[in-house]
Amino acid sequence: VMYIYVKRCLYIRIISKLSGKNLTGTIPVEFTKLDGLVELWLDNNSLSGSIPDFSGCPNLKKIHLEDNKLTGGLPSSLADLSNLRELYVQNNLLSGKVPPGLLNKDLVFNYTGNTGLRNEGNGGKHKGVVIGLSVGAAVLLLIAAIISFLIMSKRKKNSSKQGKFQHGFHAQKLTSSLSDTATEAAHYFPLFEIEEATKNFEKKIGSGGFGVVYYGILKDGREIAVKILTNDSFQGKREFSNEVSLLSRIHHRNLVQFLGYCQEDGKSILVYEFMHNGTLKEHLYGPLTHGRVINWIKRLEIAEDSAKGIEYLHTGCVPSIIHRDLKTSNILLDKNTRAKVSDFGLSKLAVDGASHVSSIVRGTVGYLDPEYYISQQLTDKSDVYSFGVILLELISGQEAISNENFGSNCRNIVQWAKLHIESGDIQGIIDPSLHDYDIQSMWKIAEKALMCVQPHGSMRPSISEVIKEIQDALAIEKGAENVREASSDEISRHSVHSSLNLGSLDIGASEHYLSIDDDSIAGPIAR
Known part of the structure; x- marks a missing residue:
C-alpha cells in the first residue's frame, strides 16, 4: 500500500494523509527521492526499521515520525536540511547519540520518549565550548541588565514603542523546551500590532470564563483569534509567563496553534490561529445546526482528531x-x-507522572469528573x-446538561444515556437527524463512552x-459506506439497462437506436 501511494505522488509537496493509518513495515526509500517534498507526516503508525537519509529532499520543512516503532540512530544528515523547521521523533525506539548538528539547528525538535537516545557532549572540545558560552552568556546578561534599566527609565517617555523593546526580553525569559536542549521562545506581539489586526477589537467571536476572543488579520494575511484574558485569569505576571511558556512548547496538528502573546497596558493577551468553522458545540446543538447536520462518519473523525490532541497532551509532552x-x-x-x-488556560502539568492536587476544583458542570470533584x-x-461525555453528545446531539431533554428526574446526559444503553435501547439516544449509520459502530462508541464515565x-x-x-x-462505517455505494451503483446500472430496453420497445420499427456496452458504464469507485 505504501509503495503504491509513493508511485502516485512523485511530485507531491505535502504527505499528510498517512498519519494514524496503522501502517507497518519500514519507511519507503522512495519518499527520500521526492525532491519537491515539503512536509512528511507518518506519525501515529507502527512503522519499524531505521530513519532513512532524506538528503534527496532538500525542501523538507516538517518531518513528523512520532509515535511509531522506529529503531536505530538519528541520521546526522538531517542537520544538513537547510529548510528543516520541525522534527518530531518522540515515542519511538531510537538509540545512540543525538547529532550535535540537530541540537545547534534552529528548529522545533522533540525526541523525548526514546529511552536509548542520548544527548552527550564531544569530550574536551565540547567542554571548552560550554565554558566559552557560559562566559559569553554572563557578559550578555550584564549588558541585558544595563539595557533593561535604561529602557525602564524611559518607559513613560516611550510607552508606545516599549512593546518592541520588551518583546526580546520577554521571549528570553519565556523560553521553554520539550527536551533538555530543544528550546524555542514565544513570539511577542506589540499591542499596537494587535489593535491594528483586530481594528481595535471590533469583531467579537467568543467569550468564556477566561476572557473575550476577537477576530483579526495580521499584515501577512494570517487570520488570528485574539483572547484578552480577564484580570483574575492568572494570579500575576509570573503565572501568566508560566502559561505562555507552556503554550509555546506544545505543537500538534490536533491542537489549536498558539502564535504568541502580549502583555501591555494592564492587558494579558494570547494569540491563536483562527478556526473557520467554529466550535463542535455550535454544530451539534447551536446556531449552525439548521440544515447542516454532521453525519456519523464525520462525527467519528472529529472524535478521533480530538482524542489524538488529548493523547499528545497526556503522552507526548514531558x-x-x-x-x-x-x-x-x-x-x-478548521476549514476542512x-x-x-x-x-x-486550565491545563496543568503533571509532575513526574504524579496527579495534581489543588484546593480549587476547576472545570465545567456536566463534564467534570466526579472523582476529581470529591478528592x-x-x-x-x-x-x-x-x-466520554463528549462521545455521548456526538451520539445523541444533546447537551451535557438539560432541564428538558432527559425527562423529569434527570438533568445529566451520563445518567440518561446509561439507562438507555444498559437496557439495550441504544436507539433511544441516537440523534434522530442521523441517517445511514451502522448500528455496530454506534454500539462500539456508546459502550466505550460508558467506560470513560465510570x-x-x-x-x-x-x-x-x-x-x-x-x-x-x-473502519466499520467506511466498510458499510462502500457497500451502500456499491448497492446504489448496482441499482443505477439496472435502471439504465431497464430504460434502454423499454426505449427499444417504444422505438419499434424506427431506424434510430442506441447501443451501449457494459464496459462503458462506470462501476463503483473506491473512496
Whole structure:
C-alpha cells in the first residue's frame, strides 16, 4: 500500500494523509527521492526499521515520525536540511547519540520518549565550548541588565514603542523546551500590532470564563483569534509567563496553534490561529445546526482528531499535561472540518507522572469528573471522563446538561444515556437527524463512552484505548459506506439497462437506436 501511494505522488509537496493509518513495515526509500517534498507526516503508525537519509529532499520543512516503532540512530544528515523547521521523533525506539548538528539547528525538535537516545557532549572540545558560552552568556546578561534599566527609565517617555523593546526580553525569559536542549521562545506581539489586526477589537467571536476572543488579520494575511484574558485569569505576571511558556512548547496538528502573546497596558493577551468553522458545540446543538447536520462518519473523525490532541497532551509532552476543561465548546473545527482541541488556560502539568492536587476544583458542570470533584486529585483519567461525555453528545446531539431533554428526574446526559444503553435501547439516544449509520459502530462508541464515565478513574480506559475503539468504529462505517455505494451503483446500472430496453420497445420499427456496452458504464469507485 505504501509503495503504491509513493508511485502516485512523485511530485507531491505535502504527505499528510498517512498519519494514524496503522501502517507497518519500514519507511519507503522512495519518499527520500521526492525532491519537491515539503512536509512528511507518518506519525501515529507502527512503522519499524531505521530513519532513512532524506538528503534527496532538500525542501523538507516538517518531518513528523512520532509515535511509531522506529529503531536505530538519528541520521546526522538531517542537520544538513537547510529548510528543516520541525522534527518530531518522540515515542519511538531510537538509540545512540543525538547529532550535535540537530541540537545547534534552529528548529522545533522533540525526541523525548526514546529511552536509548542520548544527548552527550564531544569530550574536551565540547567542554571548552560550554565554558566559552557560559562566559559569553554572563557578559550578555550584564549588558541585558544595563539595557533593561535604561529602557525602564524611559518607559513613560516611550510607552508606545516599549512593546518592541520588551518583546526580546520577554521571549528570553519565556523560553521553554520539550527536551533538555530543544528550546524555542514565544513570539511577542506589540499591542499596537494587535489593535491594528483586530481594528481595535471590533469583531467579537467568543467569550468564556477566561476572557473575550476577537477576530483579526495580521499584515501577512494570517487570520488570528485574539483572547484578552480577564484580570483574575492568572494570579500575576509570573503565572501568566508560566502559561505562555507552556503554550509555546506544545505543537500538534490536533491542537489549536498558539502564535504568541502580549502583555501591555494592564492587558494579558494570547494569540491563536483562527478556526473557520467554529466550535463542535455550535454544530451539534447551536446556531449552525439548521440544515447542516454532521453525519456519523464525520462525527467519528472529529472524535478521533480530538482524542489524538488529548493523547499528545497526556503522552507526548514531558511532563504530561492535563487539559482539565474538555467540552464541545473547546473543540474547534478548521476549514476542512478537522478538529483541534483549544483552551489550555486550565491545563496543568503533571509532575513526574504524579496527579495534581489543588484546593480549587476547576472545570465545567456536566463534564467534570466526579472523582476529581470529591478528592480534588486531578489525573489524566479526569480528561477521559470529560471525553466520554463528549462521545455521548456526538451520539445523541444533546447537551451535557438539560432541564428538558432527559425527562423529569434527570438533568445529566451520563445518567440518561446509561439507562438507555444498559437496557439495550441504544436507539433511544441516537440523534434522530442521523441517517445511514451502522448500528455496530454506534454500539462500539456508546459502550466505550460508558467506560470513560465510570465513577472511578482506575476503571476508565486511557485515551489511547479510546482512539483504538474510534478507529475500529470508523473502519466499520467506511466498510458499510462502500457497500451502500456499491448497492446504489448496482441499482443505477439496472435502471439504465431497464430504460434502454423499454426505449427499444417504444422505438419499434424506427431506424434510430442506441447501443451501449457494459464496459462503458462506470462501476463503483473506491473512496
